[in-house]
Amino acid sequence: MKKTTRRALVLSTALALSVSMLTACSNATQTGGDAPSGSDDDGAATIGLLLPDNVTERYAAADKPYFEERVAELCDDCEVLYANADGDAAKQQQQAESMLTQGVDVLVLDPFDGKAAAAIVNQAKAKSIPVISYDRLIDSADVSYYVSFDNEKVGELQAQALVDRMKELGLPEDSGIIMVNGSPTDPNAAQFKKGAHNIIDASGLTVLAEFDTPGWEPPKAQDWVAGQVTKFGDDITGVYxxxxxxAGGAIAALKAGGIDPLPPVTGQDAALSGIQRILSGDQYMTVYKAFKPEAYKAAELAVALSEGEQPEADATADTASGASIPSFLLTPVAVTVDNIKDTVVADGLYTIDQICTAAYADACAEHGLK
Incomplete structure (x- = not known):
């Protein structure tokens, strides 16, 4: 072999080895700790959780920790990216875009605005990222699943409890009530309202006035109720x-307006403050939606979708535009002072100590919470 040929062969081999080493280094960098979020070579997934506001007590206290807990149980290496929109649809859009840019594998989205959130679903679809509509239904046919409760049933439970309580109090069938509804941007609020009217409209009660509370903000509800107290006074004999x-805002307005005794007031979400008001007699009832199974189901679906699975839903729900979405709908439960122990305490949502603080110790003893 000629010297020039041998030299060329050595150079060629060295060059090939160098390229191979550079390629290996490059691949190691791309899959290492500095890589974008998302599925990696080990199959770990990144799941985005987007919640709508901070004025609703349940999101920070229940939904977020339960969701993260269940994901961790199912997937050691999975990462949950979390953001709260603080009642701002534009902010939620930006948060979703950030998560999509980071490479999430699944989005779990509780929309502040059900119609506006359809744009997020469109962007996720363009990246082949599935979206689970959580608690509130997004108005998009491209949602992969919906996890929530039978929201029309929630409104029916609230209204039926109010009607029954007013009968127990011996109030006339045409007694006046006011209705403090939820946010006009929340698709669930329309379902609560529809369910409530199913019962109230057939009851004979007189709806003196009703209000859709922007952003579910208690101060706005309080201001509106204060105006109705000025207008109707003691003619307000019940509050849906x-x-x-x-409800906390409404009760504050009733008290400030000198309404005594307080009329029965309904609620929802089994917030700790709501449970305590029920014990003290300021609020009549709430609706308990078991947040743990709801958050767990969403987490289970998210992990399954990240692994390429398509679980079979046991129900469907229609969006505002009429699209049918595969759904898992849990059953809500009415809670009054008589079944606090058998519901929120039995399920571990709150302990007796959390409920029965010094201010409520006497009420707890009276109602057997000890």
């Missing part, structure tokens, strides 16, 4: 209120 937080 769509959730516990706005």
């Amino acid at each position: 209120d769509a959730n516990d937080d706005t």
Whole structure:
């Protein structure tokens, strides 16, 4: 072999080895700790959780920790990216875009605005990222699953409890009530309202006035109720209120307006403050939606989708535009002072100590919470 040929062969081999080593280094960098979020070579997934606001007590206290807990149980290496929109649809859009840019494998989205959130679903679809509509239904046919409760049933439970309580109090069938509904941007609020009207409209009660509370903000509910107290006074003999937080605002307005005794007031979400108001007699009832199974189901679906699975849903729900979405719908439960122990305490949502603080110790003893 000629020297020039041998030299060329050595150079060629060295060059090939060098390229091979550079390629290996490059691949190691791409799959290492500095890689974008998302599925890696070990199959670990990144799941985005987007919640709508901070005025609703349940999101930070229940939904987020339960969701993260279940994901961790199912997938040691999975990562949950979390963001809260603080009641701002534009902010939620930006948060979703950030998560999509980071390479999430699944989005679990509780929309602040069910219609506006359809844009997020469109962007996720363009990247082949599935979206689970959580608690509130996004108005998009491209949602992969919906996890929530029978929201029309929630409104029916609230209204039926109010009607029954007013009968127990011996009030006339045409007594006046006011209705404090949920946020006009929340698709669930329309279902609560529809369910409530199913019962109230057939009851003979007189709806003196009703209000859709922007952003579910308690101060706005309080201001509106204060105006109705000025207008109707003691003619307000019952209050349909769509959730516990706005019920707190309504009750504050009733007290400030000198309404005594307080009329029965409904609520929803079994917020700790709501349970305590029920014990003290300020609020009549709430609706308990077991957040743990709801959050767990969403987490289970998210992990399954990240692994390429398509679980079979046991129900469907229709979006505002009429699209049918595979769904898992849990059953809500009405809670009054008589079944606090058998519901929120038995399920571990709150302990007796959490409920029965010094201010509520006497009420707890009276109702057997000890």
